[in-house]
Amino acid sequence: MSSTSELPAEPPFTPGRFTGRTAIVTGAGSGIGRATALRLAREGARVVIADIAADRLEQLTAEFPDLDLVPVAGDIATEAGVQAVVAAAGGRVDALANVAGIMDAFLPPAEVDDATWERVFAVNVTAVMRLTRAVLPIMLAAGGGSIVNVSSEASLRASASGVAYTASKHAVNGITKSTAVFYKGDGIRANAVAPGAVATNIEAPFKSEHAAGVLSCRPRFHRWPPLSSWPQPSPGCSATTPATSTGPSCPPTAAGRPSEGPGRSAPRCQGPLPGPPAPARRL
Secondary structure (H helix, E strand, C coil): CCCHHHCCCCCCCCCCCCCEEEEEEECCCCHHHHHHHHHHCCCCCCCEEEEHHHHHHHHHHHHHCCCCCEEEECCCCHHHHHHHHHHCCCCCCCCCECCCCCCCCCCCCCCCCCCHHHHHHHHHHHHHHHHHHHHHHHHHHCCCEEEEEEEEHCCCCCCCHHHHHHHHHHHHHHHHHHHHHHHHCCEEEEEECCCCCCCCCCCCCCCCCHHHHHHCCCHHHHHHCHHHHCCCCCCCCCHHHHHCCCCCCCCCCCCCCCCCCCCCCCCCCCCCCCCCCCCCCCC
């Protein structure tokens, strides 16, 4: 795929599909989280929308006053933030979408600082675990529920981000698998989705000259398409749809594009592009 014009048409909404259900969506102020929350709400769900940016939540609720959106502004990397989100659900949680996440400025292992490592893991991993832990008793008491964790292509390869983000998304996959195994007989479904390039508000600058040099000289980084051609988050498809129902899911993102975030700029290689990479060796 070379442009969004080649993506499949947005699937139609199914009014009332989630009537009577309550969902929690983190990172709902923008991007994938916003699109997910709107999809669920438009199909009848009561949606607790959580985000660290209160102004984005205010804008969202003002824009869609007829939808059942419950805003909770706060930092889900803290236990207090998690408890506020769960309390807003009012004792019922049918679905949890852990969408919120932050990047790591492409810092490699030799350069990542403790503050970056700890903050990335707090938001991308610890918050996911705490929210999962908090909603599971509610879901178990109700006889089932769905948990969807937004991972990343960085959970599948090492050249999509720095070490902190890459490790954090691998951890998200592990949390998802563990949840699925331990509660498969209790009506709990746990799934992860690994998006490629999506034009969201996540910031992804290069702050490492070493990383820029290594990654920019990979041929795929020289073929980045313009931002206007990246898939846009849309309420017409949502990260939670595949796991909360049998309805349509998001169209796949194109191969060969960077991980989520319009903040990237492709750095230039010094000298000619290298030839094809040598075959990988088994360790």
